[in-house]
Each structure stands twice: as C-alpha cells, then as structure tokens.
Amino acid sequence: MANALLASGKRYLKLLVAILLRYLGVYRLERLFLSRSGGLILAFHRVVREGEIGHSLDPQMYVTTSVFRGLLLFLHRHYDVVTLVDLSEKVESKAPRRKPLCALTFDDGYMDNYTNAFAILREMQMPATVFLTAGLIGTTRLLWNDAISIAFASISQSPRAKGQLRRLLSTGEASSTECRHWQRAIEDSSVRSIVEQLKTWPHAKIRALISKLEPYVISAGAQGNTCRMLTWSQVREMRAAGVSFGSHTLSHCILTVEDGQTVRREIQQSKSLIESKLGSPIDTLAYPNGEYNEKTIRIARQAGFRMALTLQKEYVSVRSNPMRLGRFLINQRDVASSAGHFSSALFGYEKSRFLLYTKRLVQGFLRGRSEKRT
Numbered sequence: 001m002a003n004a005l006l007a008s009g010k011r012y013l014k015l016l017v018a019i020l021l022r023y024l025g026v027y028r029l030e031r032l033f034l035s036r037s038g039g040l041i042l043a044f045h046r047v048v049r050e051g052e053i054g055h056s057l058d059p060q061m062y063v064t065t066s067v068f069r070g071l072l073l074f075l076h077r078h079y080d081v082v083t084l085v086d087l088s089e090k091v092e093s094k095a096p097r098r099k100p101l102c103a104l105t106f107d108d109g110y111m112d113n114y115t116n117a118f119a120i121l122r123e124m125q126m127p128a129t130v131f132l133t134a135g136l137i138g139t140t141r142l143l144w145n146d147a148i149s150i151a152f153a154s155i156s157q158s159p160r161a162k163g164q165l166r167r168l169l170s171t172g173e174a175s176s177t178e179c180r181h182w183q184r185a186i187e188d189s190s191v192r193s194i195v196e197q198l199k200t201w202p203h204a205k206i207r208a209l210i211s212k213l214e215p216y217v218i219s220a221g222a223q224g225n226t227c228r229m230l231t232w233s234q235v236r237e238m239r240a241a242g243v244s245f246g247s248h249t250l251s252h253c254i255l256t257v258e259d260g261q262t263v264r265r266e267i268q269q270s271k272s273l274i275e276s277k278l279g280s281p282i283d284t285l286a287y288p289n290g291e292y293n294e295k296t297i298r299i300a301r302q303a304g305f306r307m308a309l310t311l312q313k314e315y316v317s318v319r320s321n322p323m324r325l326g327r328f329l330i331n332q333r334d335v336a337s338s339a340g341h342f343s344s345a346l347f348g349y350e351k352s353r354f355l356l357y358t359k360r361l362v363q364g365f366l367r368g369r370s371e372k373r374t
C-alpha cells in the first residue's frame, strides 16, 4: 500500500516536472539543438491492443496501438523520421536541417510488429527497422524471458505449484540466495525481478531451467499465444513494403555473459540465417538487452556488421561510435498519461538532454561524496 502510494506520488511529480519543462520551452530548444547536432533512435519492443495486455506482460515491453499512433503523429510534426542508414549518413554529412532526425527500431521480432504496428507505420509512411531473434522467427517457441514470466506468473497463482517449484529448485539449478529471492518474488508477484536476475545467467543454464518449468508455460498456453514471434512470410511482406531488418542474435542470449565461441555463433549464424531467408545482406545488429563489451563489438565487426545498437540513453552525433549507438527505450509506463494517451510532455521528459546531464551531474556528485567517506 505504502509502496503504491509512493509510486503514484513519484508519477505525479514526474508529470508535473514534464509539463513545466514543456511550458518553459525546454523540449523545443532541445529539438532545435538536435536538428543541428545529430539525431535520435527510438527502441520499441511490442505494440499491443488494449485487450492483449495480460498480467505477465512487462510494462517496459510494450506501448498500446493508440499510444504508438499518438507518438508517430507527434514525430511526424516535429521530426524527420528516416531509416537507420539515412540517419547515420545525414548526421555524418552535417547538412543543415529544419527538423531533428529520428529512426524507429523494434527489438525481438514479436508478431504484433506485423499485426499491430505495421499498418500504422504504413499509414504514416514511416520507415522502421526490426531486429529479429533469428532462431525463434517462424517457430512457436517463446523468447526465454516470456517463458519465464508466464511460468512464474502461473506458479504464483497456485499453492500446489509453489510447492512443486520449491522441490524443483532444491535440485540445485539455482543457488540458495536465488531460490530465496525467487520465493519472495513469487509471493510478491514481482516476476520481473526474476527475469532481471536471470539476465546474469548463461543461456544454456536458462534453457535448462525453462525445460523444467515447461508444464507451467503450457498451462498458460492461451497467454503464450500473445507472445508469438513473426513468421518469415510476414517478415518478407514487411520488407517488400519498406521495413528494414537486422539481427538480435539467434536466441536472445545476453552476449556479455557468454563465452567467445557462443557470442560468435549467435552473431554470425543469426546474420546468415536472416540473409538466407531474405536473400540479401544485413549489416545492423541490436545487442540483446543492450548489453555489449569490447569482445562483442570486435566479433560483430568481424562478422560484417556496420552498425550496432545499445539501449544507452545517448543521441547520435558525428562523434558516435557506429558499433555502440545509443537508443531511447519507449514504453507505455514512461510515455502514456494515466488515461492511457500518448503524452508529448512525458516523451520530452524521457529523452531530455537537460535532465540527462542534470542526473549524471547529481549521480557523479553523490558518488564523489560516498567515495570520500569510504
């Protein structure tokens, strides 16, 4: 109860600051500055209809179709929405522009990119790039984070399943600290924290856990259907209409926790699989969860990728490294009003350069103070 009150208080405060900054013209000034200095890349995952929002759907993973349409209308008025390649070339050319540049990207390759987002993109005549988890496209298999979310959400609703899980975990798959954390997360229905913790596990270990949880994933089968991935024929249809595609690895493993051989396989094989299905080369990559390091950059470059995207909140400028371009993650919780409409004030707040610098300054100051104390 206290947590919920605190969260709604924070949300109101954020909305107030967001509206105040818009009123003061901060966002307009920032757009003017951006039109001279670079561009921005937005990252989406899923675009869902109201009726498709299930309780295991992570609020950071989607926007509704109405918010998506509202955001695109706003971008149409205030930005020049271009492809990733055009954005990079235009930023490089330093040519004067009337509007700032913006590119749209989608990670993972969910089927709703076709069933819900595609029609809106076409209607608005906006280009976009979809990064495919190549090994799952055209299959009925779920992304590992969806399989985990559905299984744990289903377990949290059944006392019998909770007991079964306790026995399952005692077989040694997870450490005792992880087991305690998961038990607590299930009691609090905070499945997201389990997914976050699993992002530090190698993919093979996650798959072993999922195979043990399989009965719970199947029992939530109807919900599983809403997490379906694109088919190759949908990918080809979107491509024929101007949508671009890139790689998001084969299995959506977190590259920074894998060994070199696995990273190479995930990057190279996803590239060749997509190229063989589309019949043309691809040269853009989005690191799963935005996680990268020097090793992943080196392997991606060796595999022939010319551009790779993270999820760091950074603008694209002439100084940007093309193998770690920043993006701004867009989700319902951050850009929609409590009534579920797109809010340009909240959108401005989320990517405000002024707020990003202020936050970094405050964090640097606090870090400096705590270092002095220790």
Ligand SMILES: [Zn+2]
Residues within 6 Å of the ligand: 107, 108, 248, 252, 288, 289
């Ligand atoms: Zn992803």
